[in-house]
Amino acid sequence: MAKIYNWAILGCGHIAEKFALELKELPNANLYATASRNLNKAVNFAVKFGFKKSYGSYLEMANDPDIDVVYIATPHTFHLEHTLLCLNHKKAVLCEKAFAINSKEVKQMITSSKENNTFLMEAFWVIFKPKLKKVIELIETENLGKLKFVKSDFYFNAEYNPKNRLYNIELGGGSLLDIGIYPVFTALTLLGTPNEIKVTPHFSPTGSEKSISMLFSYKNGATAILSSSFETDYKNETELCFENGLIKYERFSENPIQLFKDGNKQEIFFEATKNSGYKYEAIHVMDCLDKGIIESPIITNQVSLDLMSILDKIRKKAGIFYPNHDTV
Template identity: 70%
Template sequence: MKKYNWAILGCGKIAKKFALELKGLPNANLYAAASRNLDNATSFASEFGFKKAYGSYNEMVKDPAIDVVYIATPHSHHLEHTLLCLNHKKAVLCEKAFAINSKEVLQMVKASKENNTFLMEAFWVRFRPKFKKVLDLIKIEDLGKLKMIKSDFNFLGDYNPENRLFNIDLGASSLLDIGIYPVFTSLVLLGKPTQIKAIPQFSPTGSEESIAVFLSYENGSTAVLNSSFKSDYKNDVELSFEKGFIKYDRFSKDPILLQTTTKNQQITFDAGPNLGYQYEAVHVMECLDKNLIESPILPLSTSIELISILDAIRKEAGIVFPNHD
């Protein structure tokens, strides 16, 4: 089994979750952590057992021992940091949202191809056992046509104008931060919509803090999607078919509810350890083993389609990022 030297670019909360589960993989070496502040990088490296700490991203990417970089900075900086890594021939797993808009994502994809270097959006739920089980149920159950998706992602965020949740300069938006999960679900299951309606609510900084999105499709199906930093309500998905429905909480290890005209049951699955960030890392290393530059499960074309839908929703809702759009 080939081992890969991983580096973490950006040492915030999501990086800590990822590093905690990365360290349990036998073919992943926790090699380097980088922050704009050396003390932060040193503290992070010490906490999780990384060999090296860098106080500069530019210095980190010049380390020839690094094989793959997990980018965990705000999505306002994903383009800059992804290009930095790819141009130094470092494989990249970049947090979602992949970037602010389609223009930026296309630059990232272009750099990946020009450098013949792996790139994937860190859409970790795609690789978790629960979502894979849901996809299996849709394939094997005689549920008929998928008629409607209802999906929510909400949490109560503490208002702070400088926080990434409310600072427009950091790409603040519930849509890009958490609404992307419901949009991704609709993309995987129904494809690209033909019509989009959106009702946003804005914070005092002008950032979008809540949004309701309504999607319709050429085949007559619909999706009702919500995200918000103002409510600690729920985070679940309801899939309504012609002959039944599937309901599940996106992140919990609770069973999946499946109901049809003939049965009503709770479907269990192999939940695995921790939250499940390790599954995307496993897949990245499998791709590197095969010398691939993109994932066959989450190809760059999916990320391009996803960001194009998010762009269309933002246009409908009037969500603008002055330093990017």
């Protein structure tokens, strides 16, 4: 019989709502506690999704001995603080991306996980979705030749509001850490670490970048063109160009993957997801806990550290600086 894990939500915002909605679907996940600095917000969240307890203090939540695993969904600049709090209280942690503000903080989080012998993983949910798993399978099994070019974007319209988290530089605002991280992750996953990076940012009045374009170059001749923006809507499509073919897919839609080879187009279908697909990362976390391991074999510590190290380099080149946080 599968063990039932008591989950807590730290930070009761929009993403936490999406995660909680799908967590309810899992038979081995018990919606146990919510926590916010605003007790009413924690209570309302708990009532809405069926959590047993609610806390108006993160420390109080961390001291609850019945919590097994915490999903951290606060703004980027608080991830280090909240992750260390949970790990030091022996709570397994699934922390939203961006994992932290810089690689120095990520290293601290990883060190704490090891010192406390407690599970830690970045919540990079797209890698667990059936669509991306199918894309990787196609890359590994189809005779398309070497991957030579990646084009990946993430855009949406976000009305400018200096108080909004997306534009608040004090909270790590800007498109790069919020949505640009997805195209960067795609390039790193499929092509590895680039040997040269070029960037073109555009800034909002708050000092956060509202859009950024990135060019990754590789020693083997491969190239990645990546971009993110709060200023336009787009279908967020990724194109993978190989020596002998092309794969195109939309990151979040349920539309089929398109494969082009020898002048022919083929539609590749995959397991459709009822909601966004956050439940798959929760399933993976609980599988890791069942096995007694403290590090995911898929989103490893090194994967998160490599990703943040590249984001550090991009920010340095772009001139993106967060107050009270070291650049690297």
